[in-house]
Amino acid sequence: MRKIIKKLARIAGLEKPAHAAWMTLKAKGLTPWVPLVPEDDFRRCVQAAIRSLDLSGDPAAFGDYLEFGVSRGSSLACVHKVLSEAGMTQARLIGFDSFEGMPSGSEAEGWTEGDFRSTLPATKRHLASKGVNLSRVELVKGWFDDTLNDGTRDRLNLSRAGLIMIDCDIYSASKQALEFCEPFIGEQAIIMFDDWGWAEQMGKAGQKEAFAEFLAAHPSLKANEIMGYNASSRVFHVRREAVAAKTRRRTRKAMPACVLAMAIPMAAGAELLEALPV
Incomplete structure (x- = not known):
């Protein structure tokens, strides 16, 4: 039926208005919605990624989940x-999205303005239908130029993020x-990308290039790739070397010399004990 309607609309010269009307209905949650990630594979990937953080029985060390590019949720x-x-359950889920779809100018990177649009009410309804506790969710509506700033950080009291999802597709938004x-990456965090590398095939910069530039600008951050959830995704376990080294030094300093010597090989233990203050 939909194909017949599209054909008739094209013949009558109404294809563009009909498409716009369909996209509006879709954005408002009035048409069927196909998930933008393979849900089962994505969940398994997130489970494995969180396990790799090894939070040592302290869930609060995880911080919050930050997602950039929410769409329907x-x-x-x-x-x-x-x-x-x-x-x-202490972790907040904070999503950033214009809820207007892809921005003007995204055509240069292979997208169409308005792609993936979902209104804020439609997204909230979808989340509730999936059993999401909305009291744990904060959805920040607006273009990143207007929302990714110190004011938002202070308003949300952001301090640490254990899992970060970059699903905003285009280079500039990913870099932002x-x-x-x-600042919210402590000793370690997981960073996930949903649209990795394909822009490179078009001779364009994309998430791959944005991440490479980010790591170059912050040399204390080291990324190790772990299992993704599909061919276009990449997932990284990111560590901040300076923080990790400082934590190890504090731990060693706080340990009694006898315990420290037992925790390391004897030869290295003897050398380290000689260097410890009496």
Whole structure:
């Protein structure tokens, strides 16, 4: 039926208005919605990524989940389920999106203005239908130029993010999101990308290039790739070397000399004990 309607609309010269009307209905949640991530594979990926953080029985060390590019909320709902099943109900889920779809100018990177649009009410309804506790969710509406700033950081009292999802597709937005997140990466965090590398095939900069530039600008951050959830995704376990080294030094300093010597090989232990203050 939909094909027949499209054909008739094209013949009558109404294809563009009909498409615009369809996209408006879709954005408002009045048409079927296909998840933008493979939900089962995505959940398994998130579970494995969180396990790799090795939080040592302290869920509060995880911080918050930050997502850039929410659309209808499929991935956010998946993360909520994983965190809830892991007993990490203290973590907030904070999503940033214009809720207007792709911005003007994104055509240069292979998108269409308005792609993936979902209104804020439609997204909230979808999240609720998936069993998401909306009291744990903060959805920040607006273009990143207007929302990724110190005012938002202070208003939301952001201090640490254990899991970051970069699903804003285009290079400039991905770079903005990464720079906004940098202060919230403590000793370690997981950073996920949903649209990796394909822009390179078009001779364009994309998420791959944005992440490379981000790491170059912050040399204390080291990224190790771990399992993704599909061919276009990339997931990284990111560590901040200076923080990790400082934590190890504090731990060593606080340990009694006898315990420290037992925790390391004897030869190295003897050398380290000689260097310790009496």
